[in-house]
Amino acid sequence: MRSIKRRDFLCTGALAAGSVLFTSRIAFAGSGTRPRFVFVILRGALDGLSAVPPYADPDYARLRGEVAIPSPGAAGGALKLNGLFALHPSLAFLNECYGAQELIVFHAIASPYRERSHFDGQDVLENGCARAHAVQTGWINRALAALPAQSSARRGELGIALGQNVPLVMRGPAPVASWSPSKLAALDEDTLQRITDLYSADPLLSQRLADALATQSVAEAPQDEPMMAGADEHAPAQLLAAREQPNAKGGAPYKEIIHATARFLKSDDGPRVAVFDALGWDTHANEGGAQGQLAARLAGLDAGLRILKEDLGPVWRDTVVMVVTEFGRTAAVNGTRGTDHGTGAAAFLIGGAVHGGRVIADWPGLSARALYQGRDLAPTTDLHSALKGVLADHLQVSTRALESTVFPDSAGSKSLQGLLRA
């Protein structure tokens, strides 16, 4: 099926405005550069305690059990950031950025949302309000709409959604572009796994799916590797192995999206703000530790961000990438070697324009007393504060707009200062 632009598809009034082809040029006040902002949504709730393990927290190893990431220096150990925090060993590029002072790690951060529904959590993350379904527009779009316009007409939109859907965060009064690859894509591993589970009681469909996957794995196998050559007893194991490597195709799962993001952001007349999302973070079972399911996903994300930097070249200097998720996961490992929906999360601010090399966290600790509702990392940093800081300092969104339209319920969320290089 060919790609469908959302505005062809669901004509809300706001998007109908996208048919106005000439939008005003935006002047980013007070800077000679043109800032780029990339917002990455990790849907499904990233386990911040694995992505950014607080290895020195006295309760960490005990709570996390077999999903705990070994301390820095141990075999497969985490990548040390400071005396308390480290990065998951899969996040090599982020670690380099940290060393280059281009990464800020946020921990125990959360949006105003305090329940544990993915859909509502993502809604709050994107709508910029205090509760789910409060409005049908997103804070990035409202921020774009609030930017001062310059009279010289230039074709094109300031924002672009990469992927087949324009996410809520990018919907609203400002016209936005969208782009997606046009051919039918293979499913992400997480969705495929869920369908496989859903088919487990259906002999026909589970067989068909298994057959299709086996065919695919053959089709995708490197030419120089003999596939199941005469080793029947090994065949099932090989298939299993193939299924357990999320990025068996090689490279980052979002490669195509990321190349496109960079292409768009580098273009002189192109958009300045890009949004894309990544699925597969809902690690309820067999999450893994230094290796395994989550590790592979983090490696894919890390590789994708590295590609973004490489593709952007000199534009990286003017770029800020914010990576967020709807909420964190339980402090303790659950009964299926995974973690359930939680509260306090981790987030990343990366880019050449970031005043990085820092962890921003008012660490509440993981003691039984410190946990939110006895189970989750307690949220101590307000995500809206961080976002307001980025929008104000990077995109030059006015304080008035930030308080009134972009984050309307956020009077109590003080903008974080100094996130960007001076």
Place this chain on the structure above:
Amino acid sequence: MADSARAAIAVNRYGLGARPGELLHAGEDPEGWLGAQLAASPPRVAGAGLRASADILSQALELRRERRAARAGDAPASADAAVVMKIGQLFRPIYVDEATARIRTALATDRPFLEHLTYFWTNHFAVSVDKVAVLGVAGSFEREAIRPRVLGSFADLLLASTHHPAMLLYLDNQTSVGPNSLLAQRAERRASERRLGINENLAREILELHTLGVAGGYTQKDVTSFAEVLTGWSIGAQFGRLPGGVPGQFTFRPEMHEPGAKSVLGKRYADDGVGQAVAVLQDLARHPATAHFIATKLARHFIADEPPPQAVEHLQRVFLDSSGDLPSVYRALIRLKESWTQAFSKFKTPGEYIVSSLRGLEIPDDYAPKAFASFALLGQRIYAPGSPAGWPDRGADWDGASAVMKRIEWADALSQKLGSHRDAASLAPQWLGAGMSTATHASIARAASASQALTLLLTAPEFMRR
């Protein structure tokens, strides 16, 4: 079975998949909901620019005349190719418009059972656009021959289908000539090298596929004889070898018709020209083998791949007792207890899968032009069954591994486009009702995102079936 479970069967297996609210509506009286759709005459298909078959064909015939003229002269081969291309250029957009109108109707209709029955009969009297001659008229065939008669008698449907230029072209009857016809005699006198004779394609397929069924007791002699009966059933043209009649419309050409009385299935039919075939068709329409064949196909389509014999027997009896009155047969079908015992007994064809997905998601009908390509992508290009037998109707014909995977990928792509614009958790009970499994419910509830939840709903085992 509780009404809620019956409602899920009514909207999914008999309808085209529930639009939100439809299941609730049907739930008050599922059988009544289906029956009410049979009451008024079928609506016309709306669509700007949909043209009559005769109009389309007369334009094509004009192009063919140019082609003949080019061939007759010293025109280069490229001129001939250019005309062939012109015919394609004429037909292709017409085909796309027709297919799009069909999708729009499927998305919008509040009589999905009637629409489903229309598909059933179009597939029963199949023409296929992979034969270029019918590319431009497959859609108008459905609109002109099938739709208006879905609530009539089987005999009327059979007659209309056989009369229609699309069927005559598809099964090559327009040039079938009786060996002793005036035209054949004339050709013989002129010692023409071109041997004129019958083409038995249409006669055979009517017996095998439209009426008696392959085991219906006819012989090759019956086929040949019936083909002679059908000679002269042709299409009007202004020019060419066979001028006469209204261009592009059904025309009986007495000069092509094999003279004399003929015997089909042991019955002698006097020659009264066009009426001879009409008489045969009317007898075929009420033949017990036809009743059995139609009853089997209906039961297979609406009850199960291997329908219960007692259900088939009952439908056959009603068919015969009512002289093939189709609404009587449909009512008998929806009254059968076998129709309501097993939910999700049929694996959806790709077309059924696409239509039910789009209806369930309330995709606006202006999406139809984009949905068009999905049918080919998933393996069921509209109006292209590829054979006069029509699309097959058993699960095994559709549930191959690659087909299932394609369907999943298509569903996932659609879900990602829709994302949080649809709420799978609230849609699921409106689609599947009491038929939803706890596993499907739990899977949707646990999904990591709105679009993933939609994918899981669209690919749920229940939704793969009807």
